[in-house]
Amino acid sequence: GAVVSQHPSRVICKSGTSVKIECRSLDFQATTMFWYRQFPKQSLMLMATSNEGSKATYEQGVEKDKFLINHASLTLSTLTVTSAHPEDSSFYICSARDMSSYNEQFFGPGTRLTVL
């Protein structure tokens, strides 16, 4: 299957700083990528849909100024957590939709964010 990578896999930052997480589709082009958040022992919650060349669509309750998404190319989407606070600590997972594979979503390995 197609491969999606995330970088970094783990990041620790101080409160008030910004953190950027990258999501790349390695062997296919993805016009649509998705960003999820997963709290410990809970399910994945869709945060936003990232569309190449246009603005992201955010789910209700997700602050777009807090979680900046950029999808500047067909293989890269970035999520920037701005002015991070301890409550932003979570596991962030991206997925990319492969149109050549029945629109299947392929998931990245996730990024563990810890805000001190």
Place this chain on the structure above:
Amino acid sequence: AQRVTQPEKLLSVFKGAPVELKCNYSYSGSPELFWYVQYSRQRLQLLLRHISRESIKGFTADLNKGETSFHLKKPFAQEEDSAMYYCALSPPGSARQLTFGSGTQLTVLP
């Protein structure tokens, strides 16, 4: 709004026993239903989708529109089936946006 319910957080069965992971959904329409699996220390991956009517690794799932259920079944569980299983729903025409259930941790005992 759509919702996916997996009533069992934990499920343990012995090797060779049948296993059924329950999934119920609420959506006013005809969504696509999926089962995703996450093995220990691995990423989430698609197990099967209702539209394909396929059997993967011995697992099957039948969409029951009357009961709004999409239970995952396997007649003879194997130890390597131990994993976290998520049921997910995607509304038609939604660019495959997924709504996940809370997941069921399946443990197959030797």
